Amino acid sequence: MGAFDxxxxxxxxxxxxxxxxxxxYIPDQLxxxxxxxxxxxxxxTPSLYKHKPSNILITGKTGTGKTAVLNYIGKELKKEDPSExxxxxxxxxxxxxxxxxxxxFNISNQIIKDQSNKxxxxxxxxxxxxxxxxxxxxxxxxIFIIVLDEIDRILQKNGDDIFYFLTTMNEKLKNSKVSIIxxxxxxxxxxxxxxKIRSRLGEEKVVFPPYNPEQLQDxxxxxxxxxxxxxxxxxxxxxxxxAVSAQDSxxxxxxxxxxxxxxxxxxxxxxxxxxxxxxxxxxNAIEKDTVQEVIRTLPSQSKIILRSIIENHExxxxxxxxxxxxxxxxEICKGLNISPKSEKRVADLISELxxxxxxxxxxxxxxxxxxxxxxELNINKDIIEFVMKDELFEPLxxxxxPKQTKLL
DNA sequence: TGTCCACTGGAAGGGAGGGCTT
DNA sequence: AAGCCCTCCCTTCCAGTGGACA
Numbered sequence: 001m002g003a004f005d006x007x008x009x010x011x012x013x014x015x016x017x018x019x020x021x022x023x024x025y026i027p028d029q030l031x032x033x034x035x036x037x038x039x040x041x042x043x044x045t046p047s048l049y050k051h052k053p054s055n056i057l058i059t060g061k062t063g064t065g066k067t068a069v070l071n072y073i074g075k076e077l078k079k080e081d082p083s084e085x086x087x088x089x090x091x092x093x094x095x096x097x098x099x100x101x102x103x104x105f106n107i108s109n110q111i112i113k114d115q116s117n118k119x120x121x122x123x124x125x126x127x128x129x130x131x132x133x134x135x136x137x138x139x140x141x142x143i144f145i146i147v148l149d150e151i152d153r154i155l156q157k158n159g160d161d162i163f164y165f166l167t168t169m170n171e172k173l174k175n176s177k178v179s180i181i182x183x184x185x186x187x188x189x190x191x192x193x194x195x196k197i198r199s200r201l202g203e204e205k206v207v208f209p210p211y212n213p214e215q216l217q218d219x220x221x222x223x224x225x226x227x228x229x230x231x232x233x234x235x236x237x238x239x240x241x242x243a244v245s246a247q248d249s250x251x252x253x254x255x256x257x258x259x260x261x262x263x264x265x266x267x268x269x270x271x272x273x274x275x276x277x278x279x280x281x282x283x284n285a286i287e288k289d290t291v292q293e294v295i296r297t298l299p300s301q302s303k304i305i306l307r308s309i310i311e312n313h314e315x316x317x318x319x320x321x322x323x324x325x326x327x328x329x330x331e332i333c334k335g336l337n338i339s340p341k342s343e344k345r346v347a348d349l350i351s352e353l354x355x356x357x358x359x360x361x362x363x364x365x366x367x368x369x370x371x372x373x374x375x376e377l378n379i380n381k382d383i384i385e386f387v388m389k390d391e392l393f394e395p396l397x398x399x400x401x402p403k404q405t406k407l408l
Numbered sequence: 409t410g411t412c413c414a415c416t417g418g419a420a421g422g423g424a425g426g427g428c429t430t
Numbered sequence: 431a432a433g434c435c436c437t438c439c440c441t442t443c444c445a446g447t448g449g450a451c452a
Contacts (some may be wrong), residue, residue, distance in 0.1 A: 101436060123428035125435050157437095322415065342441055347416075363416070367450025370414030 014267050014274060020227040021260035023253045026071050031222060032215040033065045036208055040073055043204050044179070047087035047143040048080055052170065052177035055201055060208025062185050063251025069208075070147050070181065077145075087143040095150040100162040101126060103154060107146060108133045130165060134172055141175040151182040152189045160197050167200040210250030216242035219252055220259055228263070234275045237262065241279055258282055291383055294356055296390075301341060302349050303392055304332050309350075309359060309375055310384055319364075319374045322347055335396050350375065 019025055030037060044053040060066050074089040081087055090110045097106050101122065108119045108129065117136075119129055137144060146166075148154075154162060169178050182189075182201050190198050211219065220238045241262070245255035261282040266274045298306070308328040312320040326346050333340040341349075350373065354361040360378050365371040377384070 099437060120428065122426055122436065123434090125428095128428095128435090341439095343415090344417095344442080345440060348440095351417095363448090365415095365448035365450085366413085367448075368411090368413055368452090369450075370412085371448055372413095372415045 014229075014232050014272070015227055015260075015263050016229055017227050020223055021256060021263070023256060026068055026075070027223070029222075030065060030069055030072055031218050032211060033069050033208070036065075036069055036206060037073065039206055040069070040181075041076075044073070044077070044145055044181075047077070047145055047179070050086045050143055052143060053145065053179045054203035055167070055180045056182070056204045056206060057190065057202040058181060058183045058206045058208065059187055059189065060185060061210050061250065063249065063253040063255075064208040064210055065252060066183050066185075066208050067149055070149070070183065074147075085142065087145060088140070089145045089147070091147045091149065093149045094152075094154045098153045098157060100154070100158055100165075101129065103148070103162060104129045104133055104165075108136060111140065111144070112136050134169060137169075137176045137178060138173050139175075144176060144178045145181060146178060147181045147183065149183045150185075152184045152186040152192075155189070155192055160193050163193070163197045163201060167197060211246070211252055212250070213239075213242050213246040216246050216250070216252060216255050220255055223256065224259065228274075232273055233259075233263075234273050236276050237274055237279055240276050244279070244283065257286065261286055288382065291358070291379060292386055295358065295379075295383065295387055300338070300392055301345075302353060303387065303390055304336070304338070305329055305346060305349050306353060306358065306387055307393065308332055309353075309377060310387060312375075313377055320376075321366075321372045321374060322350060323372065325350065325375060332396070336392070337395070347373075 015021065020027075040056065040058075043056055046053050058066055058070075070091070074091065077087065077089050078084070088111070090107060092103060092106045092110075094103060097103050104126070105119055105121055111133075112118055119132060166178070166180055180201060190202060193201065217239055220242055224233055224238060238259070241255050241258045245251055245258060248254065258279065262278040263274050265278045265281050265285070269278075271278070295303070295306070305325060308325045309320060312324050312328055316324070326343055329346055330340045340346075350359070350361055353359045358377075358379055360376040361373040363371065364374045379387075
């Protein structure tokens with residue numbers, strides 16, 4: 001008897017080609033993004049003739065196909081110019097490298113092939129990195145199209161100096177030229193830029209509208225045809241996945257995830273077709289998993305703050321405010337033998353929890369009682385349990401589950 | 409009508425930790 | 431080894447504020 005035997009007999013392989021349902025998969029066609037592709041292609045075509053295309057600013061919510069479209073265009077561009085004699089297409093995800101040094105480092109090392117000349121990942125001054133980058137770009141004597149995905153990330157933390165660098169680069173280049181494609185899901189992104197940089201970065205603008213339910217269905221169908229044998233997915237499943245995702249966000253990535261997880265649920269149960277019941281199961285599982293994952297990976301300080309918020313809610317009926325959270329936070333720290341951070345820091349971390357969607361923190365004035373944040377929990381009982389059971393809190397006395405918890 | 413609370417939100421700066429340069 | 435540089439995390443400082451209450 002091998003360890004896998006039982007699971008193997010129960011398992012019923014439904015997904016013929018798992019790859020296709022992964023979010024990293026780049027399809028050969030991008031349904032309902034024909035206009036956007038055409039639009040961008042027209043703008044960057046001059047690069048094939050070694051002319052600098054305009055910079056482009058692309059906006060659109062998550063899961064509207066921005067990244068997929070750009071990957072696709074990158075591949076197609078390479079087909080037109082296989083040796084990259086006239087133009088190169090570079091992609092940088094600013095969510096992963098969200099500081100100026102990292103960004104320049106990343107761009108440079110896609111250009112500099114010679115190992116010995118590579119820029120170290122830290123240690124140099126920005127000026128030096130910048131100069132080296134300009135030199136190596138100019139040496140290539142061609143057009144560089146640099147895609148900066150999630151470009152708002154870098155702005156948030158660092159201001160727009162780096163974009164000044166990038167957009168004035170061309171003035172220093174003699175042989176090569178650079179054009180920037182900025183990608184963001186933040187529609188207010190441009191408002192945060194100084195006007196000079198705004199006009200430079202947004203010479204052309206392309207907006208990706210969210211998919212409507214029919215379009216999502218279409219996308220899912222196309223993928224499902226490739227991923228499953230005919231008949232495996234029950235009739236209503238795809239419209240259902242599409243409807244749920246469209247209502248939620250119009251996010252194709254989520255819709256795809258939902259379909260994949262649903263199929264996996266069916267597989268694990270040993271069922272031979274994927275049904276709407278599996279989708280329902282998947283919706284819950286995904287929701288729970290993502291929240292738990294967010295919480296699990298929270299830094300200790302944030303976990304303590306979250307615990308403080310939870311306990312405050314358990315023992316009070318009135319609104320929980322920053323001050324309450326901070327004083328209990330300090331006590332918990334004491335119990336754990338961790339030195340507490342400043343009030344300001346804790347207030348900032350509360351804002352972060354808010355942004356993650358774990359809590360709702362709204363600024364509210366209580367008149368004579370001052371002006372502060374009113375904090376609500378945005379997680380259910382299961383997740384609260386999950387937080388309280390975190391191993392970080394093991395040194396504290398056992399946690400007794402609340403009789404009743406106020407929930408949203 | 410003005411006061412005044414309990415913060416908020418922004419700025420500035422320190423210092424630890426990474427690593428290069430001379 | 432000493433001196434730089436960049437980033438991250440954090441502290442300190444401070445002006446600003448919505449609205450209940452006197």
